[in-house]
Amino acid sequence: MRYLRLRLRSSILVGLTITTFFSLTTLCIFLRSANELERPNRFVRSKPGLPEISRHQSLRKNSNRIDELYRLVRENRIHQANLDHLLWNLKKFRRETLQVNRSDTNTPMETGDSGDLNKQPMKLPINLTTTSKNFNQHDKMRLRQFVLHVLTKWKIEHQNDTSISLADIMHESLAQDNPERLNTTWYQQMKTVTNSRVYDPNSVEFRSLLNHLQNGSISEASELSQGTQIKLILQLPDGFQALLKPYRVPRNYQTLPDHFYFSDIERHHAEIAAFHLDKVLGFNRVPPLIGRLLNVTSDIRDKATEELASTFFISPANNTCFRGHCSYYCDTSHAICGKPGNRLEGSVQLLLPRPPEVDWQKITHPYRRSYSAVRKAEWETNENYCYEHVMIDEDYHNRLLLDMMDLCAFDFLTGNLDRHHMMRISSFGINTALVHLDNGRSFGRHDIDDLSILAPIRQCCFFRYSTFMRLYNLYQKGLSKLLFASLNDGEILPKILIEEHLVAVDRRLKILFAQIDKCFQTYTVKEVMIDDGIE
Known part of the structure; x- marks a missing residue:
């Protein structure tokens, strides 16, 4: 009999415990729901210390x-x-x-x-x-x-x-000084560079230009004097000039937290992505640009100017490298190297006419x-x-x-x-x-x-x-x-x-x-x- 009373008391105690637990749980859920309805919006900061954007x-x-x-x-x-x-x-x-x-x-x-x-x-x-x-x-x-x-x-x-093209602006001086350039694909491309855009994404010339930048043979490689990091000017057929920014960091590279914007590394894949975003946005204000695979030896070193060629060397990993001349990242420890061997990728961008032409x-x-x-x-x-x-x-x-x-x-x-x-x-x-x-x-x-x-x-x-x-x-x-x-x-x-x-x-x-x-x-x-x- 005593054993039965003990079992009965235990059962009642367990039942009360379970009932109390479920009651408290239900009450918490109700209170949280009510609080969510009354809680004011909390605006997200993407970076501490910057002003919030309302709504x-x-x-x-x-x-x-x-x-x-x-x-x-x-x-x-x-x-x-x-x-x-x-x-x-x-x-x-x-x-x-x-x-x-x-x-x-x-x-x-x-x-x-x-x-x-x-x-x-x-x-x-x-x-x-x-x-x-x-x-x-x-x-x-x-x-x-x-x-x-x-x-x-x-x-x-x-x-x-009315819309004006670079070809219109340059025609008279070209006809007088370099009439042979009027019959080049470069001149046809200049007809699509206007005061409202630097390319027409729907034109035949645009597709032809991208192919030219990606596959055109290089006759000379020299350094661009401006800028804090190395950039090369490539001479391409039919009078085209292109700006090469070589590979430096992989796609998943993130700017280091302690690096200021002015000491950040310039990335060739960022140039490519920015061009495509510009095209998608319909601005058409980034000069045409495309990614290209190059051979460091045959495409750059063998075609380099004397000043650029003097910066080439072979790394301990037996890769062909060059460091160039610039105020940032132009030393042996930050050299541009083929990986592996002579293989180098980069962004190649149309170089628009500069003074005194334009x-x-x-x-x-x-x-x-x-x-x-x-x-x-x-x-x-x-x-x-x-x-x-x-x-x-x-x-x-x-x-x-x-x-x-x-x-x-x-x-x-x-x-x-x-x-x-x-x-x-x-x-x-x-x-x-x-x-x-x-x-x-x-x-x-x-x-x-x-x-x-x-x-x-x-x-x-x-x-x-x-x-x-x-x-x-x-x-x-x-x-x-x-x-x-x-x-x-x-x-x-x-x-x-x-x-x-x-x-x-x-x-x-x-x-x-x-x-x-x-x-x-x-x-x-x-x-x-x-x-x-x-x-």
């Missing part, structure tokens, strides 16, 4: 927001037909602005949507030639209106401009980094930098401002921190696109999205309408899928980008949309998205 998490969880952005932009597109009455004399406007008394800064803003471009031009209460320490919100809104007006005026003045403009990037290990640039510490330095600069009261935003988006997608200058062919005149050169330090890290690259878009909050529409279309189709397909079309070098970099490109595109969305929260859509007629 980033919601964009990742709900891609419908990107579709909403698309509808907002499409519905708020401003047509030139409504802006004809905004023509005015810019110099007269500036003279009137400089005469405005400082007391006008306290004048109330006009009511209504500050993004409505049908308003009459407003005078600026600041001196356009100096930086104001008292740059208040009122000043910023009036300056923003001024920039919107001058961009509209620029569009009206240049909307009927004039170029080198523009110091306003968001250039300090290139110092201890000092930051002003834009990194001053969120009013765009207003105080870029928007008051008349050089940016044209397509250059939006071209810089295109370049900013491109650099963010590739992870390029090393954009110290912007280049364009000035022989075309002012209505010419930037040429996206020097992308060898792109794709350095796939695990970090450096938000500082987005500073021009974040601080200025201007973006080109046509670029946004293309980005949305690529988002719908899958940017990384299109990039992967492009990298496998005609390239003989395998697996240019590892999977992690492809994933990063899609992730960064969403972050870019999140930044544009943030601008929409600060200003109106009409104040951010600019339809300047550039496709």
Whole structure:
């Protein structure tokens, strides 16, 4: 009997324990669910110490927001037909602005949507030639209106401009000095280099050029004098010149955490990937480029200039190597070697005509980094930098401002921190696109999205309408899928980008949309998205 009572008590105790456990578990699940419903969004930082992008998490969880952005932009597109009455004399406007008394800064803003471009031009209460320490919100809104007006005026003045090619610009001098070059495939290629693009991806000349860069015989190899790392100029048939960046590190190489952007190694596969991304994005502003396998001895050493040939040697592993002459990584310990033996891969890029044949403009990037290990640039510490330095600069009261935003988006997608200058062919005149050169330090890290690259878009909050529409279309189709397909079309070098970099490109595109969305929260859509007629 005693044994039965003991078993009964044990059974009851076990039953109570199980019941209590399940009750507590159910209660915890209920409380967690309730907490999730009330918990505010937590925004993701891609890199500690950088400013957060509002709504980033919601964009990742709900891609419908990107579709909403698309509808907002499409519905708020401003047509030139409504802006004809905004023509005015810019110099007269500036003279009137400089005469405005400082007391006008306290004048109330006009009511209504500050993004409505049908308003009459407003005078600026600041001196356009100096930086104001008292740059208040009122000043910023009036300056923003001024920039919107001058961009509209620029569009009206240049909307009927005809496309110009390098062949058109060079024809007269070539006919006089080198008429035989007019009958070359090089000259036919120059017909596809225009003020809006440096190649036509759908042309017969483009496919022929890539084959020429990949397989054309090399008659001479010399060093490019500019730059911090070794680059070679290859002389190819029919008057073509190409820029060779040789293999240095494997595809899975990641920029070392303690390395600054200015001491990073230039990677040939990054140049190749950046070109294909440029093509997929529809910018067509990176000079045509393709991967190539070379023989270090027969293609380079035997064709090298005397200065370059003097740097060749045989390594202890019996590989043919050369070190070249440059300020970084041009020593025996960082030599370029065939692996194995004479085999060397590299990126080979069309070298566009240079002075005196064609004039170029080198523009110091306003968001250039300090290139110092201890000092930051002003834009990194001053969120009013765009207003105080870029928007008051008349050089940016044209397509250059939006071209810089295109370049900013491109650099963010590739992870390029090393954009110290912007280049364009000035022989075309002012209505010419930037040429996206020097992308060898792109794709350095796939695990970090450096938000500082987005500073021009974040601080200025201007973006080109046509670029946004293309980005949305690529988002719908899958940017990384299109990039992967492009990298496998005609390239003989395998697996240019590892999977992690492809994933990063899609992730960064969403972050870019999140930044544009943030601008929409600060200003109106009409104040951010600019339809300047550039496709």
